Amino acid sequence: MNRVIEVENLSKRYGDTVAVDGLSFTVRPGRVTGFLGPNGAGKSTTMRMILGLDHPSGGQVRIEGGSYRQLREPLRRVGALLEAGAVHPRRSAYAHLLWLAQSNRIPKARVRAVLALTGLDGVARKRAGGFSLGMTQRLGIAAALLGDPPVLLLDEPVNGLDPEGILWIRNLMNALAGEGRTVLVSSHLMGETALTAQHLVVIGRGRLLADTTVREFIQANSRSYVRIRTPEPELMRDALAAAGLSVKQAADGALEVDEAGPEAVGEVVAANGLTVHEVSVQSASLEEAFMRLTRDAVDYRAAGR
Amino acid sequence: MTGGGVVVSEWTKIRTVPSTVWTLVLTSVLSVGLGYLLSVLSRGSLAGASPERMVNFDPIFLAFYSLTLSQLALVVFGVLVVSGEYGSGTIRASLLAVPRRGLFYGGKMLAATVPVLVMSVITVPATFFATQAGLGPYGISLTADGVPAAVVGACLYLPLICLFAMGMAAMLRSTTRSLGILLPLLFLGSQGLGNAPPVKAFTQYLPDQAGMLIMHLVGPQDDPRWARDYGPWTGVGILALWAAAALIGGYLLLRRRDA
Incomplete structure (x- = not known):
């Protein structure tokens, strides 16, 4: 199946608040799809609707061709990590995974296997309430992997993990996608996601902002330009224009040239005998590109309430 | 997915949290002890009692009086x-594992x-025998008038009051809210609320008041x-209706709500 998760014109309203607004996208197997948006963009709500936990106000969701509720033994088809801490604090990690396994007729051996995989075998009999955030997150991942599912939905999986844990989950997600599984992973961090995902779905204020590959997103958004500071901005502007280069003025008065390298700019400067105080190459980071893309949505949220 | 797997899984949830196990044990220990x-x-105190007092003495009342307190532990269990x-967010993991909410709810x-x-x-029989042994010569046998009904009634009363509590908790979704409503209701009942004259027309139909009649816990009926x-059996039926209403309410809200 090529379209494992299909979200179609999906909406969710809470009273007057619109959390998800006519959202459509599909998630395909064999790659990690990053689900990006600032906090409050509607990522978690969308994931809960995909998983049948929240009722959509409009539109529909199909996962493996039907609704999540129609899945027989869903843990064998779809693994999900929602917010950390969905574990009774007085229950042990082993007991938590055991009841999950029993409900979907998953062999007990899988409980041991995922405890070992997530490095929790040493604390399996300890109360989950005593776990650090990182351990709780690992337990959530163990639960998601319990049924060895071909589809995985992970909501902010690196939250609370140390650098070693982040690297571990990054490799794990890539390995799972490499096995042909479908992996949808939400995050509010562009840089982190760009390192892991091959495809991106970006939302802001519940609406789709971009549905593209990571490569395209980087090419389109990671602008690099030459920055020039000069006491003679008018002369410089004319000289660059005469050389066929388009120039923009930054807020601090510096000039920015988009389509040329520092060599071309330097030659224009020398040929016209101009004074410069700075010629430097600047690149906008992915994080900045992401923030620029989602800024309008964030601004609206801050001003609109 | 099978119903059997869901029930086994829900039983694992109950037995792997110490507080639920202990409240169940406490119910039993409080009843008998x-x-x-x-x-x-x-x-x-009966040893030197007047004949008048002996007429009012009901060994069945004494047999089950401890249930008015031990039921509070059972309500906490439910x-x-x-x-x-809900307190821990386990509900989301539960509904991911068993997305058909009726199946999840029924299994639990x-x-x-x-x-x-x-x-x-x-x-219940252990409590009966313990109390009658404690009463010595004033005790009665299991076959005495009214005793079989009271024993069977008590065996139904406890599960029904627990089901009522579970249905209420499913509607209220919080330990403090649920206990804040249920414990005063049941505790006041045991303090004679069901017989307070002006409101008796209504309070006699409260779940515990209706269900306790068969155990002779609401006073002499003559x-x-x-x-x-x-x-007495209508009383058990009234309690069953309360439990059914709470369970249906809990189910309807679970089906409709976002998790």
Whole structure:
């Protein structure tokens, strides 16, 4: 199946608040799809609707061709990590995974296997309430992997993990996608996601902002330009224009040239005998590109309430 | 997905949290222990009692009086079984594993009710024999008038009051809210709320008041001050209706709500 998760014109309203607004996208197997948006963009709500936990106000969701509720033994088809801490604090990690396994007729051996995989075998009999955030997150991942599912939905999986844990989950997600599984992973961090995902779905204020590959997103958004500071901005502007280069003025008065390298700019400067105080190459980071893309949505949220 | 797997899984949830196990054990221990203690104390005071007092003495009342307190532990059990899902966010993991909400809900109720029924069938006769042993010469046998009905009634009363508590907790979704409503209701009941004259027309139909009639816990029925407008088995039926209403309410809200 090529379209494992299909979200179609999906909406969710809470009273007057619109959390998800006519959202459509599909998630395909064999790659990690990053689900990006600032906090409050509607990522978690969308994931809960995909998983049948929240009722959509409009539109529909199909996962493996039907609704999540129609899945027989869903843990064998779809693994999900929602917010950390969905574990009774007085229950042990082993007991938590055991009841999950029993409900979907998953062999007990899988409980041991995922405890070992997530490095929790040493604390399996300890109360989950005593776990650090990182351990709780690992337990959530163990639960998601319990049924060895071909589809995985992970909501902010690196939250609370140390650098070693982040690297571990990054490799794990890539390995799972490499096995042909479908992996949808939400995050509010562009840089982190760009390192892991091959495809991106970006939302802001519940609406789709971009549905593209990571490569395209980087090419389109990671602008690099030459920055020039000069006491003679008018002369410089004319000289660059005469050389066929388009120039923009930054807020601090510096000039920015988009389509040329520092060599071309330097030659224009020398040929016209101009004074410069700075010629430097600047690149906008992915994080900045992401923030620029989602800024309008964030601004609206801050001003609109 | 099978119903059996869901029930086994829900039973695992109950037995792997210490508080639920302990409240169930406490219900049993309080019933038998407190019942025995009260009957021994009563025996002492009955020794020199007037004949008038002896007429009003009801060994069945004494046999089950401890249940009015031990049921509070059972209500806590019922509430914890359900609200434990919400306080910790386990409900989302539960509904991911069993997305058909009716199946999840039915499985949970069954997994909790079976052990409560087993506990009751052991605890109620044990309480009866302990109290009658404590009463010594004032005790009665299991076959005495009204006793079989009271024993069977008590064995039904405990699971039904637990189901009522679970349904309420499913609607309220919080341990504190659920206990804040249920404990005062049941505690005041045991303090005679059901017989307070001006409101008796209404309070006699409260779940515990209706269900306790068969255990002789609401006063002698030949006295108009205590007499109820319904018979003992109807009382058990009224409690069953309360439990059914709470369970249906809990189910309808679970089906409709976002998790």
